[in-house]
Amino acid sequence: MPELPEVETVRRTLVPHLVGRRIRTVSVPHAHVLGGASPRAFASALRGRRIGGLSRRGKYLVLDLEADGGGEPTHLVVHLRMTGRLAFVPAGAPFTPDPRHTHAWMGLSGGGRLTFHDVRKFGRLGWVGHADLAGALPSGRDPVLEGVDGPVLLRLLGTRRAPLKSLLLRQDLLCGLGNIYANEALHRAGLHPLCAGAGLDQAAADGLAAAIGGVLAEALAFQGTTLWDYRTGDGERGGFGRFLRVYGRAGLPCRACGTPVEALRVAGRTSAFCPRCQPAAAGRRRPPVAVDAG
DNA sequence: CGATACCTGAGT
DNA sequence: ACTCAGGTATCG
Ligand SMILES: [Zn+2]
Numbered sequence: 001m002p003e004l005p006e007v008e009t010v011r012r013t014l015v016p017h018l019v020g021r022r023i024r025t026v027s028v029p030h031a032h033v034l035g036g037a038s039p040r041a042f043a044s045a046l047r048g049r050r051i052g053g054l055s056r057r058g059k060y061l062v063l064d065l066e067a068d069g070g071g072e073p074t075h076l077v078v079h080l081r082m083t084g085r086l087a088f089v090p091a092g093a094p095f096t097p098d099p100r101h102t103h104a105w106m107g108l109s110g111g112g113r114l115t116f117h118d119v120r121k122f123g124r125l126g127w128v129g130h131a132d133l134a135g136a137l138p139s140g141r142d143p144v145l146e147g148v149d150g151p152v153l154l155r156l157l158g159t160r161r162a163p164l165k166s167l168l169l170r171q172d173l174l175c176g177l178g179n180i181y182a183n184e185a186l187h188r189a190g191l192h193p194l195c196a197g198a199g200l201d202q203a204a205a206d207g208l209a210a211a212i213g214g215v216l217a218e219a220l221a222f223q224g225t226t227l228w229d230y231r232t233g234d235g236e237r238g239g240f241g242r243f244l245r246v247y248g249r250a251g252l253p254c255r256a257c258g259t260p261v262e263a264l265r266v267a268g269r270t271s272a273f274c275p276r277c278q279p280a281a282a283g284r285r286r287p288p289v290a291v292d293a294g
Numbered sequence: 295c296g297a298t299a300c301c302t303g304a305g306t
Numbered sequence: 307a308c309t310c311a312g313g314t315a316t317c318g
Contacts, residue, residue, distance in 0.1 A: 003312065003313095006312080059312095059313080079313085081312085082311070083311090122313065122314080169314095171313090179312065227311080227312065228311075228312080229311095230312070270311090
């Protein structure tokens with residue numbers, strides 16, 4: 001469910017509820033969310049700690065927990081995978097955990113709760129000491145934290161023979177893009193998903209960098225894309241779905257030119273593309289013109 | 295590299 | 307009964 005704009009939205013919506021609060025209680029009724037780690041160790045690593053801030057890298061969300069007594073700072077690391085949800089339940093609001101899908105929650109000072117819900121059970125919670133945080137996060141460049149431009153993309157992608165679509169999904173090159181925004185960025189850049197990384201020239205790389213930055217910024221402004229499960233930290237839906245130009249639109253008109261969108265399978269994922277805006281392989285192409293949602 | 299496994303639910 | 311879904315770790 002969540003790619004960079006969704007995870008960043010969850011981060012932003014949780015900040016006002018969590019920062020400065022202390023974790024009082026930790027409940028993990030379904031230990032699978034810890035990926036084999038001990039619920040008792042998890043609870044004792046978190047209990048009593050003050051949440052100093054929330055950060056994000058790629059699709060990972062991190063709660064920064066301040067040093068407690070003599071301890072070192074610790075980080076609660078969350079990955080929502082496909083259907084995970086983190087939500088804040090305010091003090092006094094009814095809290096009714098779904099016995100099947102609410103896998104963990106924390107009671108906070110002030111009476112609120114942070115809950116983790118996940119239908120498909122791919123999502124994970126973990127904790128690491130400060131020294132190990134970087135190693136727990138994706139190594140690729142985060143296009144929002146660090147920016148991307150044409151030269152960076154040429155360096156990262158320009159020597160590889162794999163299809164651009166596969167490369168954009170690799171979190172060790174760029175982190176944060178998933179299937180929705182990889183498809184949308186390629187469409188905005190006028191690049192076919194099967195175009196090789198090495199097929200990029202300077203102009204195409206500039207265009208792709210602008211497309212990535214643009215689609216992420218726009219999606220963020222609408223609090224991300226809710227197709228099914230994704231919700232912000234306040235339980236709201238993201239509103240960017242109506243602006244998607246090709247993702248999920250196979251057989252429907254491209255939102256830039258009206259040509260029917262086609263679908264391909266690349267690296268096990270569906271790639272939606274417009275045959276007119278993104279003509280066959282090869283490199284550079286002029287970007288399609290943006291159009292309002294219909 | 296791509297394919298497969300991990301899970302559940304929704305839709306056909 | 308079968309296909310598909312926002313992701314990624316692990317396999318060959
Ligand atoms: Zn088009």
